[in-house]
Amino acid sequence: MFFQHLFSGIVLGCIYTLFSLGLTLIYGILGLINFAHGELYMFGAFLAFYAALLFSANYFVSTVLATVGMVVLGFVIEKAVFRPLRGYHDTNIILSTIGLSIFLQNVGILIFGPDPVRFATTFADISLTFAGITVGLQRLIIVVVTVILIIALHFFSQKTRMGKAMRACSQDLTAARMMGINVNKVTAFTVMIGAGLVGIGGALVAPLYLVSPIMGIKACSKAFAVVILGGLGNVPGAIMGGFIVGIAESLTAGMVSSHLRDVVPFLVLVFALLLKPEGLFSKHIQEKV
Amino acid sequence: MLKVENINVYYERIHALKNLSLEVKQGEIVTILGANGAGKTTTLNSIIGVTRAKSGKISFQGIDITTADPSKIVEMGLAISPEGRKIFPKMTVYENLEMGAYVLNSPQRIHDNIMRAFNYFPVLRERSGQISSTLSGGEQQMLAIARALMANPKLLLLDEPSLGLAPLLVKDIFRIVKEINKDGVTVMLVEQNAKQALQIAHRGYVIETGRVFLEGSREELINDKRIIDAYLGGK
Ligand SMILES: Nc1ncnc2c1ncn2[C@@H]1O[C@H](COP(=O)(O)OP(=O)(O)OP(=O)(O)O)[C@@H](O)[C@H]1O
Ligand SMILES: [Mg+2]
Numbered sequence: 001m002f003f004q005h006l007f008s009g010i011v012l013g014c015i016y017t018l019f020s021l022g023l024t025l026i027y028g029i030l031g032l033i034n035f036a037h038g039e040l041y042m043f044g045a046f047l048a049f050y051a052a053l054l055f056s057a058n059y060f061v062s063t064v065l066a067t068v069g070m071v072v073l074g075f076v077i078e079k080a081v082f083r084p085l086r087g088y089h090d091t092n093i094i095l096s097t098i099g100l101s102i103f104l105q106n107v108g109i110l111i112f113g114p115d116p117v118r119f120a121t122t123f124a125d126i127s128l129t130f131a132g133i134t135v136g137l138q139r140l141i142i143v144v145v146t147v148i149l150i151i152a153l154h155f156f157s158q159k160t161r162m163g164k165a166m167r168a169c170s171q172d173l174t175a176a177r178m179m180g181i182n183v184n185k186v187t188a189f190t191v192m193i194g195a196g197l198v199g200i201g202g203a204l205v206a207p208l209y210l211v212s213p214i215m216g217i218k219a220c221s222k223a224f225a226v227v228i229l230g231g232l233g234n235v236p237g238a239i240m241g242g243f244i245v246g247i248a249e250s251l252t253a254g255m256v257s258s259h260l261r262d263v264v265p266f267l268v269l270v271f272a273l274l275l276k277p278e279g280l281f282s283k284h285i286q287e288k289v
Numbered sequence: 290m291l292k293v294e295n296i297n298v299y300y301e302r303i304h305a306l307k308n309l310s311l312e313v314k315q316g317e318i319v320t321i322l323g324a325n326g327a328g329k330t331t332t333l334n335s336i337i338g339v340t341r342a343k344s345g346k347i348s349f350q351g352i353d354i355t356t357a358d359p360s361k362i363v364e365m366g367l368a369i370s371p372e373g374r375k376i377f378p379k380m381t382v383y384e385n386l387e388m389g390a391y392v393l394n395s396p397q398r399i400h401d402n403i404m405r406a407f408n409y410f411p412v413l414r415e416r417s418g419q420i421s422s423t424l425s426g427g428e429q430q431m432l433a434i435a436r437a438l439m440a441n442p443k444l445l446l447l448d449e450p451s452l453g454l455a456p457l458l459v460k461d462i463f464r465i466v467k468e469i470n471k472d473g474v475t476v477m478l479v480e481q482n483a484k485q486a487l488q489i490a491h492r493g494y495v496i497e498t499g500r501v502f503l504e505g506s507r508e509e510l511i512n513d514k515r516i517i518d519a520y521l522g523g524k
Contacts, residue, residue, distance in 0.1 A: 161391070164380075164384060164387060164388065165388070167377070167379070168377050168380065168388045171377045171378055171379055171380065172375050172376075172377055172378075174339055174371075174375065175376070175377065176377075177338075178337055178339055178359060178363075178369050178371055178375070179363065179388050179389055179391050179392075179436070179440070180359060180362070180363025180364060180391050180392040180440060181360065181391050182360045
């Protein structure tokens with residue numbers, strides 16, 4: 001039983017991670033908390049659903065199409081919403097991204113309808129059993145894809161020019177500008193990557209749960225717990241935080257009581273903040289005089 | 290080479306630069322002296338484009354850069370070692386240097402420039418894989434200057450490179466700045482350490498509360514009674 005719940009927790013951790021990576025990347029570089037991130041998740045799920053429906057594409061193709069769509073949506077949102085907000089007071093920015101969240105929810109209701117839909121794929125019901133653990137094929141796909149994306153993101157940020165520029169911007173935006181780094185380009189790229197990742201997350205869970213215009217709300221509040229746990233702007237922290245919260249939630253729900261499921265992320269967060277308010281995985285960098 | 294004409298810069302309501310004008314000619318080391326809060330950093334930041342002048346004009350090699358994006362300005366051949374060094378703390382020394390060369394596209398040139406930076410500052414070669422926040426203050430300063438050199442600047446802006454360094458290291462840094470200048474890079478050197486700065490500069494400006502208060506050649510400044518009293522500690 002324990003390993004069964006552990007596996008569910010890892011799957012959940014993958015989803016939280018894909019969700020939180022974008023949140024934390026965007027915060028790290030744009031300095032803003034994107035309250036509309038849940039709606040990007042929802043759009044990812046719907047885009048995959050409709051790509052499969054309209055083009056009768058198979059699941060992989062529709063996930064890729066959804067991802068491309070999300071990257072484009074990220075580009076548009078950065079240009080139309082985030083960029084004009086630059087330089088404004090935090091309160092204005094928070095209110096604006098909350099506004100964006102409400103707007104996108106309603107766009108979702110308008111385009112996709114208010115009722116939840118079921119995304120049936122040919123293999124959602126297939127599961128494998130080994131060593132007494134039942135592993136749904138879709139869940140296995142989630143784990144594999146997430147691991148691949150984490151490795152790809154790591155490679156991108158360590159080895160490529162744009163990835164390094166993103167890290168530079170998150171460490172010292174003014175210095176990055178002084179070096180001639182095109183901050184507009186980096187910012188656009190960051191939002192596109194963040195939207196792409198959370199969109200893939202949405203597309204990956206779509207075959208497992210009902211897809212609805214309000215599916216992003218709960219996911220988003222849990223993801224906040226994850227990124228704060230990991231330290232806002234901290235990428236490894238978001239990954240660790242995602243898995244800690246996912247596993248803790250699954251184990252508690254499975255071994256203690258399923259009523260506690262939604263409480264766990266916030267309990268973990270509260271304890272973590274009591275112990276280490278700057279986030280579990282933040283190292284304070286000492287300034288040298 | 291660089292011409293700053295009557296610029297006015299504001300921070301909210303603070304009028305930081307008031308009709309400030311100055312000029313740097315090719316090949317020179319020009320120092321900018323002034324007390325705390327005089328507007329030296331604001332001047333350099335306005336030139337590199339991260340702070341904006343509300344009026345006036347800044348031109349580099351005859352081209353107006355007053356409202357140009359910093360990325361364009363760096364591409365044109367300006368680079369800065371900023372106040373407080375502003376190195377990227379979680380990046381290695383090598384990666385910091387790469388970021389300095391962001392506007393260059395050729396890996397070969399980037400590599401050559403890193404080798405050149407290591408020649409100016411051999412200690413950085415030994416530290417090349419080290420995370421920059423763990424460098425000593427002096428090493429961080431060298432990194433900041435080396436990083437600014439990475440973009441092949443024609444004009445190098447240095448904002449208080451001697452701040453917080455031991456006297457021996459200050460001497461070292463100034464010697465290297467002079468060497469860099471001999472190798473063909475024009476230098477604009479903001480300093481509080483007037484004595485050292487005037488030893489290597491060809492000309493200088495003194496800024497007080499956002500205005501040019503004095504300007505002159507090295508000899509004129511060294512022998513000016515006001516400079517001696519206020520900046521060279523009397524004699
Ligand atoms: N970001 C800012 N916001 C508000 N005021 C600022 C800002 N930066 C500088 N100032 C003000 O502008 C004036 C000029 O500051 P600046 O940093 O250019 O001085 P400085 O000559 O470089 O001083 P120091 O030698 O201490 O570095 C000062 O009065 C300072 O308080
Ligand atoms: Mg200053």
